Amino acid sequence: MASDPGFVRLRLASRVTLTGLLVLGALMLLHVFSVGLSPAAFSAGLLFAIQGVVAIRETSASDRVQTRLLAGAAGFAMLALCAHLQPHPRVVDGLFLVTAFTAVFIRRWGQRWTAVGMFAFMASFGGAYFRPSPTDLPGILLAILVTGAAAHVVREILLPDRPLGDLRRALAGADHRVGRVAALVGEAARVGWTARRERRVRAAHRGVRDALDVVETLLPDEPQRGPAPPGAAPLAIELFDLNLALESVLAEALEPAGDSDEARQHLSISLRRLAGLRRRLRKASAALTEADFTSAPASPAASTPATAASIWTDEPTRLAIQVTLACALAMAGGMWLSVDRWFWAVLTAFLVFTNVQSRGDTALRGLNRAGGTAVGIAAGMVLATLMHGQFGPSLALCVLFTFLAFFFLQVSYGTMTFFLTVTLSLVYGLLGNFSPELLILRLEETVIGTASGILVSFLIFPQRTSDTAGRAVTAFLTDLDRLLQAIEERLDGHGSEWRIYAVSRALDRRHAAILVASRPLGRTWPSGARQRSVRIGRLRFAVIAHWAHRLAAASIGPVADAEGLRRELERCRSAVAGVSVPGFFERSTSLPRPVPDRGDGAVARDELDPILAARAIAHTLAQLLPGERDDAGAKLAESTGSA
Known part of the structure; x- marks a missing residue:
């Protein structure tokens, strides 16, 4: 559970392997005792066995069955075309290219058609490679039917999804990784920090983030209407708190003044609080029930077909x-x-x-x-x-x-x-x-x-990597503005806690998308200055995401100074609107300036200051405003220090 929270990778690999074994065994039995099968039939069965596990990803069993039928029909149709066109090899080659275009083009209509396209393309690959004849088609159809049945049995009966158990295992794996970070920090605090220990702590923290990403994918979705699932809201609160507490521990442990007696005392308090939050998270996990996963999830927005004017873009x-x-x-x-x-x-x-x-x-x-x-x-x-x-x-x-x-x-x-x-x-x-x-x-x-x-x-x-990263930055800022708006609605009495949780989770996904989109920018071929700029840009978003978590966690309960928070939220939204996105990573040349804190990095959640968190976000964003970075940052830092 520590290396594979939720057994997500284990289940995928087991499904592929078991489906392949069942298909191979069934086809060999049919070949020996019933009908002789051609190499094309065996290849179709094994190729579709893999695709049936990897490509079909719908959340409901009925949707998966429909996709499996459509994909199998598309694959058989493609193999039948290849069989009848074998006397014309150049036509088969052209069909291969047409299938490649179609398989990618139809991805616009969602997971179902992505799977259908992959089945069709792999079928064209098998048809061009093994060159089936029309007499092979009955055996190929039988192999496809056997494969579909085996994949369905493995996916729905032998190794089905169990949302409650999967989430609990993922939470246990994340808890284990958090415990490892705490143990490494505690050991380093006792015997002294070295470069090797710092690398181990940072690697362990990356493992925690990966585990929390898995947990996030397993959490119940935001309902279209009505209240949040009964056990999901407390669990979301505990995850907020745990993430914030862990970041506070790392900040205190790795800061330059971490060797002083006062710093060690603060770190000890933070580690004890982290241990308490881990216990609370286990209780919240134990309180989950099947009812938390029966709410209707929000339906994804329908894809809009491209217009003639925008088809080339x-x-x-x-x-x-x-x-x-x-x-x-x-x-x-x-x-x-x-x-x-x-x-x-x-x-x-x-x-x-x-x-x-x-x-x-x-x-x-x-x-x-x-x-x-x-x-x-x-x-x-x-x-x-x-x-x-x-x-x-x-x-x-x-x-x-x-x-x-x-x-x-x-x-x-x-x-x-x-x-x-x-x-x-x-x-x-x-x-x-x-x-x-x-x-x-x-x-x-x-x-x-x-x-x-x-x-x-x-x-x-x-598609330049910097342009793709810029679009990811725009999406992040859009969801950050949505979070600020959700908090404003909460202050006005119109919003809900669950809405804040849902938008915060969306913001986390946007942050992860930035890391993925900017990954090629930090590879070895750019100059050293470019790599440093990319690292600083990614760090800046990590800072914003951290304070966004604190702001969301502090805004779900009563707020002492609602008017003051509303003013800070307006300032944040104004800063978001003023950020210039193009070339963002090329301009990130200076480290984010720290925000003067009030010493509440290790306090309980109900004592978190939402105004301080909002000012920290505005302070970080102000460093990105064209022509106003120094003045705006100084003003925000001054106002924060005097608050």
């Missing part, structure tokens, strides 16, 4: 064109290298555009795939040679490495690619097709696909 259309051109370029390069194995290049070109936001993201994903493939081929050659002629151990290793690949899918794309490449090497050995030349060819095709994807992302409709 529409994100799904732009990405679909990029993917299609990258696949076409990879197809040409792959055919030049091998007329029989060019499909790996096209598959790589398609996948490097999955879950990316900018050209920097595409480059990182492509390099991770190429690197994982290269290392996996080296390891695969060794293992396939050692396991030659040993069917049982080779099959067991295939199962193990498939599990590990999808266990690390959400952590490292390169690691996932490594394990899948090793698995493929062992599969080639089991089929008697293994050769070092074949694996080297796969690496070369992967490099061609990676280069095609990166080249297109930089030359065709390029």
Whole structure:
């Protein structure tokens, strides 16, 4: 639970592995005792087994069944087209590109059509690679039906989602990680801080943030109407408090004056308070019931189709064109290298555009795939040679490495690619097709696909990473303004505590989106000054998010000076409106100036000062106002110190 809160990664990897084993076993039985199945049928079954777990993500069982049926039908239709068009290989190649465009374009309509597009594309890949004939179609249809049934049984019966148990496990994992941070801080306070201990504490704190991100995804959604779920509101309060207390502990432990007796006394108080909050969080977790997860969640806003005037600037259309051109370029390069194995290049070109936001993201994903493939081929050659002629151990290793690949899918794309490449090497050995030349060819095709994807992302409709990060900054500031507005409504008697919690959670997601969008900016190829600017910009948002948490937590109860808080909120909203977003990370060259505190960093939640928190947000934002940073920051700091 400490390494995988909520067992999210464990469940995903187990579902993929178990579904694959069930499908493979069922198809082998059918092949031996009933009907002979073609390689295309086996490939369709195993490809759809993986996609049936990874791509189908609806929250309700009925929605998942409908998506599974639609996706299976789309996949079979694509394989049937490939089978009937086999006498015309160039038409099949063109169909491959049309499918790639369509699969990306229909993502605009949500998770269901994203899954349908992935099934169709993987079916076109299998059709082009295994070249089924029309006589293979009954067996392919049977394999797809078996796969759908197996995936449904695993997803809904053998390994279903259990929201209450999952959330409790995630909370226990987060609690364990918080305890580790507290233990490391306490040890360092006793024996002295070193650079190594500070790195361990910061790494452990990142683990806490990751665990809290998992908890956030498992919390009940904001209801469309009515009160919040009965146990969710107290739990949200405790999570607010725990996060704030942990940040206070770290701030006090790592500040320059942390070696004084007074600082050690404050740190001791904060650690005791943190321990008390952990106990309260466990009680809130134990108080959760199934009723907390039966409220109707807020329905997502319907997607608006792009108009003719905006079609060329529409994100799904732009990405679909990029993917299609990258696949076409990879197809040409792959055919030049091998007329029989060019499909790996096209598959790589398609996948490097999955879950990316900018050209920097595409480059990182492509390099991770190429690197994982290269290392996996080296390891695969060794293992396939050692396991030659040993069917049982080779099959067991295939199962193990498939599990590990999808266990690390959400952590490292390169690691996932490594394990899948090793698995493929062992599969080639089991089929008697293994050769070092074949694996080297796969690496070369992967490099061609990676280069095609990166080249297109930089030359065709390029999305600069800084522009993507700027949009993430805009979204963060928008939700920050929504939080300030929700607090104002609360002061006027029109808002609710749950609304403040919900918007605060949305703000956390926006903060995480900024970290993801700006990640390529902090990599090794920019200059040192650019990297420092990116780090400072990310730190500034961490400061704002911290004070936003404190402001939200202090505003859910009675406020002593409502008028004073309302004035500070207006000042904050004015500062939000005045921030210039373009080039934000290039201009973040000075560290955020600290706000004079009143010494209440370790006090209880009901003693938190919302006015101080609002002033801290305005103070940090004022450092970003064009032409007013120094004057505005000085005025805010002066007003805070005199309050």
